[in-house]
Amino acid sequence: MRRSIPAMGLACLLCACAHQAPRPTQPTIDTGSDVVLITAKGNNVTIHTVPEGKVRIDADADKVDTAFKLVKDGKLKAAMEPLNEVIDHYESRYGQGDMAVYSAHAETDALVYAMLVNLSGKSQETIVFGPAWAMAYWMRGYIYGEMNQFDEEIRELGKALALAPMDPQYNNELAFVYAQKRDFAKAMALYEQAEAHAELASTPDMVNHYKCVSLRGKGYVLVELHKLDEAESAYKSCLAITHDEPRSLAELEYIKGLRSRQ
Known part of the structure; x- marks a missing residue:
């Protein structure tokens, strides 16, 4: 009997989560159209809810979904393009600043991440984005794994975990x-x-x-x-x-x- 190491797989995660994640660079909460779930500074936590009857629009999540469909079709290199766009967008805007940045699927894990900085005793601003940014790293890692480039996969998954530990x-x-x-x-x-x-x-x-x-x-x-x-x-x-x-x-x-x- 041949044995395989258990892993969850691409389709299951994307079915489980409706959206995806981002990342910060400036020491100010100026996120434009980026999807933000929670912002915090010290004990002041703001939950960014969607008004009743409205839908949260996430263009970056749509790009990750496009990449997912390309991966399903075996078009791994083509799938990299939308993922790179998402990652470049968030890294350029939020990758170099002093803010603590996270990526979460929903309010539950977003609140946990918002509290992490508070528990650390640091007073820096915290921003928790939706899941597109971290998922873009995760999916890019998945693609590297499919190409047997395991060191690159480890690097990308590490970046995903930095945003969603x-x-x-x-x-x-x-x-x-x-x-x-x-x-x-x-x-x-x-x-x-x-x-x-x-x-x-x-x-x-x-x-x-x-x-x-x-x-x-x-x-x-x-x-x-x-x-x-x-x-x-x-x-x-x-x-x-x-x-x-x-x-x-x-x-x-x-x-x-x-x-x-x-």
């Missing part, structure tokens, strides 16, 4: 890459983080999904480290969340086969 998807994806490179210590740490942050997902189904991805990833790493009892426990934990989850069942059979040969 508690995003379970980005943590799981970076863990997946390190597992491929057989850097199991880093992979395990990232899977642990992804599992811990899964509660920030938008729906209970996505919370369960992210947790299972993390648990399967941990199981894979533990098997590679010949820690079969711990690996078995990780897969069973996934099955406790999602009954009859096929990958976990297959991995448990794989572990059973390994034990029979010992």
